[in-house]
Amino acid sequence: MDDAADLVERFTKAWQAMDPDAFTPLFRPDVHLVHPLEPNTRGVDEARAFMTRTMTLIPDLRYDVQGWASGSGQVLIWGRLYGTLAGRPVEWPLVDRITLADGLIARRVAYFDPLVVIGAVLRRPRAWLPYLRGLLRRR
Template identity: 40%
Template structure:
């Protein structure tokens, strides 16, 4: 990925953040993908590294929204430096009839109006624990397809710990 380090105007960063907030208010998957460059690289807890919008769509966005259809992210605050935008967000959803909330930060590297890279930072343990401790959600979790990604990620982390 060869992206210039040119600074983006504050109004462009503000517009990107506004579009991010609007996309997650629905959520609207098409609006989410419109934020991303076709060859975007996505790094996040729970899911392995993903490259490209199509891989993100099938690999975690649609499965996640199948499992948590009322998932919403609200922008808490943001900052931009050069071509990098940081967005702090608060997420909420319902899992097995009970509220689920967590917070995080996304770091975006912009190329024009779209992100060429997104790195998400949040503590995934509360999400794992919520799924594990709410057995009534297990069938929906399996149907969503998320279990494949989580299983792969957990196995790879366990293997890395054994070899280190």
């Protein structure tokens, strides 16, 4: 329980910092991140690149942590992501399922409806070019 509570506190602070480098101390070197809108990432460098792309698309993105629970080496964190995309607000609920190893994130699976984000991008032509740039950067 102490590892879980510590992780949730550090995770929340990393989101408040809005800096991809704030997340890297939370990750094991071989971290595996799974997200609905991107290919899975493996390792700290890929995880950092994913966070950079996300924060570039929505520079004021924030995660409002609304609760968490832990057990069996897993931590569930739920809340909502929100920010401004192409000058208009966007938000969506999500749950992160995190597998801990030695107090660090070994695996994180994000659960959310990707259609909320895709719909927001499609309805905002000013977001098309930044979104496409992000897609090209991940290749």
